[in-house]
Amino acid sequence: MGARHTYREVAWACGICGHRARVWTWDHQYPPDCPSCLFPLTKVLPAADRAATVIGDACDVVVEHGLCWPGGAPRRYTSKSEMAREAWKRGLTNYVRHVPLPGTDRSPHTVSWDTGPAPGADPRPMAWLSPEEQAARAAQWHRDE
Numbered sequence: 001m002g003a004r005h006t007y008r009e010v011a012w013a014c015g016i017c018g019h020r021a022r023v024w025t026w027d028h029q030y031p032p033d034c035p036s037c038l039f040p041l042t043k044v045l046p047a048a049d050r051a052a053t054v055i056g057d058a059c060d061v062v063v064e065h066g067l068c069w070p071g072g073a074p075r076r077y078t079s080k081s082e083m084a085r086e087a088w089k090r091g092l093t094n095y096v097r098h099v100p101l102p103g104t105d106r107s108p109h110t111v112s113w114d115t116g117p118a119p120g121a122d123p124r125p126m127a128w129l130s131p132e133e134q135a136a137r138a139a140q141w142h143r144d145e
């Protein structure tokens, strides 16, 4: 195995306010947030054909939720493919998928970057919320599951 990741300069644009930025980004990293409206930026086009850096499968992370040990104890991973195998075994996927509600093409959890967030929706990522707001959002996710 040996998934490799690349670090490239990427052109990003905000689908909400039109802000543009070139940011060096890992290919497995989530899009950076727009500095003015905090919405995730959209990739415009690869700015370079060649990767400046190639890295291997090594990592050193302690996972406290999701891929932790059964029973909830934090689990340390030193290989990304080991993490991917464990996620695969448990049926977990490390990306956001649009799962519409029955009979609609809409989901309360995913947002079209063409049209922006629905009226009343809070587009801020989890990390920007206060602990109380994070708890409320997590509770909402579990209610809708």
Ligand SMILES: [Zn+2]
Residues within 6 Å of the ligand: 014, 015, 016, 017, 018, 019, 034, 035, 036, 037, 038, 039
């Ligand atoms: Zn913006």
